[in-house]
Amino acid sequence: MAGGTILKGGKKRIFPVHYDPGKKLFHTVVVLSDAPGSFSSILELLRTKVNLIGTGTYTRSDGTALFSGFCEALSPKVTREDLKKLILSSKAAISAEVYEGKDGLLVDTFHTGLVVGGDEYILMRREGLAHVFDRVSKLLGSGGDSLLFEEGATMGAKNAEIMIKNIGIDRVKNQTAALNRFLAAQGWGEVVGEQGPGKDSVVVVIKDCFECSAARGTRKACNFMRGYLGGSAKVTYGMEFDSKETRCVLKGAEACEFVFAPKK
Amino acid sequence: METWPIVAVFTQGMASPFSGVLLARLFPFPFGVAALLAEPKDGFETMASELARKGMKAHAPATIVGKSGVKHEFAFALVQDPGKAKVVVDTELSVRDVDEMKVLKFYVKVFDVGPEKAVLCVSPKLAPRAATLAKEYGITVLEDEVPKKLIPMAEKLVNETVG
Numbered sequence: 001m002a003g004g005t006i007l008k009g010g011k012k013r014i015f016p017v018h019y020d021p022g023k024k025l026f027h028t029v030v031v032l033s034d035a036p037g038s039f040s041s042i043l044e045l046l047r048t049k050v051n052l053i054g055t056g057t058y059t060r061s062d063g064t065a066l067f068s069g070f071c072e073a074l075s076p077k078v079t080r081e082d083l084k085k086l087i088l089s090s091k092a093a094i095s096a097e098v099y100e101g102k103d104g105l106l107v108d109t110f111h112t113g114l115v116v117g118g119d120e121y122i123l124m125r126r127e128g129l130a131h132v133f134d135r136v137s138k139l140l141g142s143g144g145d146s147l148l149f150e151e152g153a154t155m156g157a158k159n160a161e162i163m164i165k166n167i168g169i170d171r172v173k174n175q176t177a178a179l180n181r182f183l184a185a186q187g188w189g190e191v192v193g194e195q196g197p198g199k200d201s202v203v204v205v206i207k208d209c210f211e212c213s214a215a216r217g218t219r220k221a222c223n224f225m226r227g228y229l230g231g232s233a234k235v236t237y238g239m240e241f242d243s244k245e246t247r248c249v250l251k252g253a254e255a256c257e258f259v260f261a262p263k264k
Numbered sequence: 265m266e267t268w269p270i271v272a273v274f275t276q277g278m279a280s281p282f283s284g285v286l287l288a289r290l291f292p293f294p295f296g297v298a299a300l301l302a303e304p305k306d307g308f309e310t311m312a313s314e315l316a317r318k319g320m321k322a323h324a325p326a327t328i329v330g331k332s333g334v335k336h337e338f339a340f341a342l343v344q345d346p347g348k349a350k351v352v353v354d355t356e357l358s359v360r361d362v363d364e365m366k367v368l369k370f371y372v373k374v375f376d377v378g379p380e381k382a383v384l385c386v387s388p389k390l391a392p393r394a395a396t397l398a399k400e401y402g403i404t405v406l407e408d409e410v411p412k413k414l415i416p417m418a419e420k421l422v423n424e425t426v427g
Contacts, residue, residue: 139365139369140368141369141373142335142336142337142373143370143371143374143375144369144372145332145334146331146332146336146373146375146376149332149333149334150332150376153332221334226333227332242333243333244333
């Protein structure tokens with residue numbers, strides 16, 4: 001529809017696992033020639049046999065592309081052999097493998113990790129990490145809070161170093177807003193920075209901060225995130241910053257707010 | 265809860281250094297915890313007052329902001345420059361030997377605050393693994409079966425540190 005409603009952003013869905021009891025599920029993995037039309041030709045074939053639940057495609061360093069798709073059979077008669085044969089009937093397919101789920105459970109047994117921008121990542125439940133932080137704070141008290149700050153600062157500094165190495169210091173400084181969106185895309189929270197009240201001070205607001213998610217009342221501040229932002233700023237701007245969290249979801253605020261100012 | 269007023273009567277009126285300890289170890293909970301905590305807390309406050317009269321910046325309890333910006337509370341602290349701790353003291357009182365988690369809990373606060381000397385007063389004593397950890401972390405440990413005796417021991421150490 002021309003001039004339709006504005007598409008709002010949201011959480012990306014990826015499929016290392018899928019559970020749908022009673023359904024016949026398959027994971028199709030296809031190495032394709034990295035040429036226009038390859039992907040669509042595979043989809044065109046698959047549409048007759050399966051309903052795609054979630055897919056991903058990416059180019060590979062050897063000049064090929066890889067399609068990975070979780071799908072549900074349109075008929076109970078569909079077999080993994082059928083699907084593999086169907087996919088390989090396409091000239092675009094270089095090789096293919098089809099894995100079948102069991103009892104409605106389908107797990108990605110092909111991939112062995114995640115790569116983002118050339119760096120290896122891991123996935124973990126947001127709530128699980130928040131609970132780990134709760135536990136650290138509960139076991140170690142205020143020392144646990146400072147430990148979380150230190151860990152955050154270390155990770156922030158390291159990530160900034162890598163980003164500077166990858167895209168250059170000027171882009172890191174000039175495209176802060178875009179890089180904040182990169183944090184949001186990874187599920188860390190929606191980060192917005194703006195001029196602070198004092199000279200050279202910066203206010204950073206985080207909506208949906210991961211550190212606050214599912215916390216069980218042990219912690220009262222986002223010390224990891226405060227450390228992360230401070231560590232990142234230190235490497236980017238070459239100076240130490242004093243930081244303070246002025247609002248926090250853990251204290252009932254709608255968003256977390258941090259003020260950073262160069263250390264005197 | 266009816267037991268708490270009884271504990272208060274016992275702890276307030278303890279003249280003998282053994283009374284609170286005996287009560288604590290005979291009745292670990294809730295008598296034990298309340299009885300053990302009462303003595304050193306008051307002792308450190310007195311110690312801080314005495315040192316303050318000599319012109320030192322001593323506080324009990326003391327709240328110190330660490331490098332991280334997190335506020336830490338210690339049973340006692342001697343401060344020199346604004347916000348810079350010279351000596352920090354904490355207590356770990358238990359009905360059994362104190363484990364390594366308590367040492368770690370103290371150490372992470374010390375790491376953030378960065379004092380010249382960190383003292384952990386323990387009653388009755390550290391468990392072997394905890395003692396090893398404290399040594400590795402450079403924590404000075406004072407131990408005694410009687411919590412009250414830890415106060416003069418800590419005071420002596422603080423005075424030696426100040427010179």
